[in-house]
Each structure stands twice: as structure tokens, then as C-alpha cells.
Amino acid sequence: MGLEVQRDGKHSFVGRNDRGAEVRLGRTGAEGAFSPAELLQIAAAGCSAVTAEELITRRVGEDAKFRVAVSADRREGASELDAVHVAFDVDVSTLAADQREALAGAVDRAIERLCTVSRTLKKGIPVTESFPEA
Numbered sequence: 001m002g003l004e005v006q007r008d009g010k011h012s013f014v015g016r017n018d019r020g021a022e023v024r025l026g027r028t029g030a031e032g033a034f035s036p037a038e039l040l041q042i043a044a045a046g047c048s049a050v051t052a053e054e055l056i057t058r059r060v061g062e063d064a065k066f067r068v069a070v071s072a073d074r075r076e077g078a079s080e081l082d083a084v085h086v087a088f089d090v091d092v093s094t095l096a097a098d099q100r101e102a103l104a105g106a107v108d109r110a111i112e113r114l115c116t117v118s119r120t121l122k123k124g125i126p127v128t129e130s131f132p133e134a
Contacts, residue, residue: 002017002018003015003016003017003018004016005025011026011027011030012024012025012026012030012033013025013026013033015039023039025039037072037074037081040081040084040121041070041071041072041081041084042070043117044070044084044086044115044117044118044121045068045069045070045086046068046117047111047115047116047117047118048068048086048088048111048115048117048118049066049068051107051110051111051114051115052088052107052110052111055103055106055107055110056088056090056103056107059095059099059103060090060091060092060094060095060103061094064090064091065090065091066088066089066090066091067088067089067090068086068087068088068089069086069087069089070084070085070086070087071084071085071087072084072085073085084121086118088107
């Protein structure tokens with residue numbers, strides 16, 4: 001099966017993977033659902049979080065909690081995003097200034113090198129569609 005999105009009602013869809021995970025999709029503002037543009041942003045933030053997790057927990061502590069906020073720039077009426085902004089919120093108060101700077105640099109380098117979503121967005125790739133002929 002891989003990945004799929006299935007319509008289950010008016011403006012209501014469910015995305016699934018073959019491991020049993022599901023996510024609700026809909027138009028912007030649909031109750032209980034993510035819009036596709038929101039999922040793109042969540043993917044960027046999630047990829048950054050997953051990529052940085054070990055670097056953060058190794059320096060801040062194994063049970064460190066952190067949050068990754070994400071936002072996007074979008075021109076009014078545009079059907080595209082102009083930029084995605086990912087911001088880490090992690091308590092680094094136990095680290096010295098040079099340790100905080102080193103951690104921030106390590107996180108940036110790891111994301112630049114390993115985060116599939118951010119790397120793909122920065123690169124820009126073709127997206128193709130197909131539709132049955134008969």
C-alpha cells in the first residue's frame with residue numbers, strides 16, 4: 001500500500017501508511033483536520049525535531065522536553081508558500097553560552113545534512129500527477 005489519501009466525505013480525507021498510522025486532511029479550517037499546507041509545515045518541523053533529538057538530549061539531558069514551532073509566509077490569495085520557518089524551543093539554561101552556541105550549530109548542520117523534508121523543500125523537485133485514461 002505505501003502511502004495513500006482516501007476521501008471519506010465532503011472535503012474530508014484520511015492519509016494512511018502501511019504501519020497503521022492515520023492523519024485527517026481537509027480544507028483550511030476544517031474541524032479536526034490538517035490542511036495539506038499545514039502538513040507540509042508539520043513535516044518540516046517534525047523532520048527537524050527527529051534529526052535534532054539526539055543532539056539535544058545528549059547535551060541537555062535524556063528526558064529533555066522540547067518543542068518545534070513552525071510557520072509559513074504566504075502571500076494573500078497565493079496557492080503556494082513563500083517560506084517555512086522552524087523554531088526550536090528548548091530549555092538550554094543549564095548550558096554555558098559557548099555550549100548553547102555549539103549545540104545550535106550542530107543542530108543546524110545536522111538538519112542541513114540529514115533532514116529529508118527541509119533538503120527537499122530547499123532543492124525544489126518535480127511533482128507529477130497521473131489520472132486513469134479509461
